[in-house]
Structures are given as structure tokens and as C-alpha cells.
Amino acid sequence: MSMHSGHWTQAASALQQSATPYAVATVIATAGSTPRNAGSKIVISEADTWDSIGGGQFEFLVVNRARELLRNGQDAQEVKLFPLAAEAGQCCGGSVAVLLEVFVPRPNSVAIFGAGHVAQALVKILAETPVSLEWIDSREGFFADVPHSMNLRCRVLVEPEQALATLPSGCQVLVLTHDHALDYRLVKALLENMRWSFVGLIGSETKSQRFRHRLQKDGVAPGRIEQLECPVGLPGVKGKRPMEVAVSIAAGVLSRLPGEQARENRGMSWKDMRDVLRQSSQPENLESD
Numbered sequence: 001m002s003m004h005s006g007h008w009t010q011a012a013s014a015l016q017q018s019a020t021p022y023a024v025a026t027v028i029a030t031a032g033s034t035p036r037n038a039g040s041k042i043v044i045s046e047a048d049t050w051d052s053i054g055g056g057q058f059e060f061l062v063v064n065r066a067r068e069l070l071r072n073g074q075d076a077q078e079v080k081l082f083p084l085a086a087e088a089g090q091c092c093g094g095s096v097a098v099l100l101e102v103f104v105p106r107p108n109s110v111a112i113f114g115a116g117h118v119a120q121a122l123v124k125i126l127a128e129t130p131v132s133l134e135w136i137d138s139r140e141g142f143f144a145d146v147p148h149s150m151n152l153r154c155r156v157l158v159e160p161e162q163a164l165a166t167l168p169s170g171c172q173v174l175v176l177t178h179d180h181a182l183d184y185r186l187v188k189a190l191l192e193n194m195r196w197s198f199v200g201l202i203g204s205e206t207k208s209q210r211f212r213h214r215l216q217k218d219g220v221a222p223g224r225i226e227q228l229e230c231p232v233g234l235p236g237v238k239g240k241r242p243m244e245v246a247v248s249i250a251a252g253v254l255s256r257l258p259g260e261q262a263r264e265n266r267g268m269s270w271k272d273m274r275d276v277l278r279q280s281s282q283p284e285n286l287e288s289d
Contacts (some may be wrong), residue, residue, distance in 0.1 A: 011043040011050035012103075017132060018168045019105040020045055021073070023066035027053050028079070029097040046070060053098070058084055062098055069102045076102040076276060106258040108132060109171035113160055113186055115142035118202060119176045127152050129254060134171075138162045160191055161265070171200040172253055174232060184211060191215065198256055200232030200249065207231075232277035246251040 008024065014182065015022040043050040044066040050150055053059055061082060069076050078100045085219040108131045115137035126133055135143070136155045143154040157163055158184065167173070173196050175186050183201060190199045201211065204210045208230040215225050233248030 008041045008051040015043070015045060016103070016105050017109070018148055019107045019170060021070050021102070021104045023051060023070055023100055023102045025053060025062050025066055026099045026101070027096055028099045032093045045072070050177070053096075058082055058096065062100075066100055066102070069100060070104075070254050072102075073104060074102070075104055076100075104174065107168070107170035108257055109168045110253055111136065111163070111171055111173045113137070113163075113173070113175045113182075114177035114202075115139065116176060116178050117242035118245050118249070119174075120145075121243045122174075122176070122249055123147065123152065125250040126253065128284060129250075131253070131257070132208065134163070134167060136160045137177070158253045161185060164189055164193070167196075169195040170197050172200070172256060174200045174202075174249065174253075176202045180207070184214065187211060187228060188215060188218060188220060191220050194227060198253075199228050199253070201228060201230035202232055202245070202249075203230055205231065 012022065012024060015162060023044045025042050027038050030038055032176065033261070040053045041068055042053045042062070044063050046067060049063060053062060065078075065080060069078065077202055079097060080100060081095060081097050083095045109236075110126060110131045111134040112122065113136050115135065119135070119137075123133065123135060124147055127147045131151060133149070134155065135146070135150045135152065136157055138156070138158055138160050139142070140156055143156070146152065155163060158227060160177070164186075173190055175183050175190075177183050177186070183203070187201055190196060201208070203211075211230065212225050212228070215228075216222065229252075232252070234251050237244060237248035237251075
């Protein structure tokens with residue numbers, strides 16, 4: 001286990017982007033002498049923590065409880081009271097009510113290589129959907145008219161293959177570049193390290209057959225080659241205009257997004273939360289050193 005000093009907001013954003021389950025613990029009420037004020041936060045994953053809510057045995061107990069909730073594998077919320085003297089063995093003698101929120105991100109990342117006409121149209125569609133978009137091209141100036149969206153990141157890389165190392169596992173990858181040689185390098189690298197939920201390549205049936213034959217000659221396993229969708233998009237959409245092709249590809253992307261999991265945990269009842277907060281306001285009832 002390791003502890004990081006980075007701000008909790010940066011940690012939560014990075015964990016969400018990488019689809020790593022995490023918890024946010026927030027001090028929501030204090031009574032008596034406590035190590036940190038209300039509003040203090042810490043982010044907790046299975047292996048790491050970021051920021052702090054005071055350290056010591058109190059923080060240790062909060063982290064352990066958060067990890068118990070994380071192991072359930074579903075979103076959850078809990079308010080828990082920590083009497084510092086009775087439970088944490090700290091000399092402060094106060095009590096702290098902590099809100100624990102568990103987030104289990106569903107993989108919804110999409111990487112698009114290429115910024116041609118089809119990609120431009122596709123990004124306009126996907127920027128309005130609940131996906132995290134990474135858009136990569138080797139050419140300057142092709143992102144000038146991109147839609148403003150919080151879920152879109154544009155990258156200009158002379159060698160677009162460099163982006164593969166930082167893409168999150170489980171994302172859908174679409175290869176839509178202007179260069180057949182680059183298309184092949186990307187597809188070969190993607191299939192050789194198949195940690196993606198989907199790999200799609202734009203092109204004709206002829207291009208598909210040529211690429212598959214070459215991949216086989218270059219030693220890519222047949223099972224991996226079968227995971228490549230080319231031509232990419234829904235076969236029932238016959239139009240060839242950029243927006244028609246983009247709609248076809250976008251429909252496939254959205255159909256593969258994970259559905260919302262059923263959540264039996266509906267959080268604490270209002271009565272239970274009220275009781276916890278009432279206890280946190282009565283330090284005289286707690287044990288002291």
C-alpha cells in the first residue's frame with residue numbers, strides 16, 4: 001500500500017479515467033477535538049490513498065472500511081461515526097462522522113486514431129454521449145473545429161502508436177487514419193497486446209482481406225485476427241457519406257457500452273443517517289482517555 005500527496009480531485013479524475021474502483025471519504029461533521037475539519041477528503045483505491053483526513057489510527061480505520069466496501073464491487077454510500085477515543089485510540093477525544101462514497105467506473109473509453117472526415121463526424125456524435133474520448137492524429141491543425149466537450153482529449157503525435165501505452169484497458173479503439181501503412185502498424189500493435197474491448201478498422205472488404213492475410217504472415221494469432229472488425233460499423237447502413245459512416249460506427253460503439261448494473265444498495269435510510277449525526281454532536285457520551 002502507498003500514500004500519495006496529490007490532491008484528491010486529481011486522483012479521483014485519474015482513477016475514473018482508468019476505470020479503477022475507488023472511494024472518497026469526506027469528513028461531514030465533527031464534535032470535540034478532531035485532527036481535521038469538516039470537508040476534509042481522502043481518495044482510496046485497493047492499493048493507494050491520496051490526500052488525508054488526519055492520519056493516525058482514525059485514517060487507518062476509514063481506509064480499511066472503504067476497502068471493505070470496495071470489495072463488494074458496486075457503487076455504495078455510507079455514513080459512519082468514528083469516536084476517536086473509543087475506536088481509534090487517539091487522545092483527541094472527539095468524534096468524526098465520515099461519508100464514504102464508492103465508485104466502480106464502467107469502462108466507457110473510446111480511442112479514435114485519425115482526424116479525417118469520418119472521424120470528424122464521429123466525434124461530433126460521440127462528444128454528446130457518456131463516453132470518454134481520446135482522439136489522436138499525427139497532423140497539426142486537424143483539431144481546429146472540434147466540439148467543446150469535457151469528455152474529449154485531442155493529441156497530436158508524430159508517431160500515434162505512442163498513445164497505446166497510456167490508453168485504459170477495456171477501451172474501444174477505432175483506427176480511421178489517412179495512411180494505410182499507419183493503419184496496419186496500429187492494428188498489428190493493438191492485436192498483439194489485446195487488452196481492448198474492441199478494435200475496429202475503417203476500410204473495404206478488400207482492405208480487410210489484405211490486412212488479415214498480412215497479419216497472419218506476420219505471426220499474429222488467428223484468434224486475435226478474428227477480433228478485428230473491418231469494415232467497422234453496422235453492416236445494415238449502406239451509405240458512404242462521412243456522416244452516414246460515422247452514424248454506423250457510433251451505433252456500434254454505443255451498443256457495446258456496459259449497461260448500468262442493478263444496485264440493491266440504496267444507501268442509508270434517513271433515520272440511520274440522522275442517528276449517526278446526532279451521536280457525532282454529543283461528545284460527552286463518548287469514552288475518553
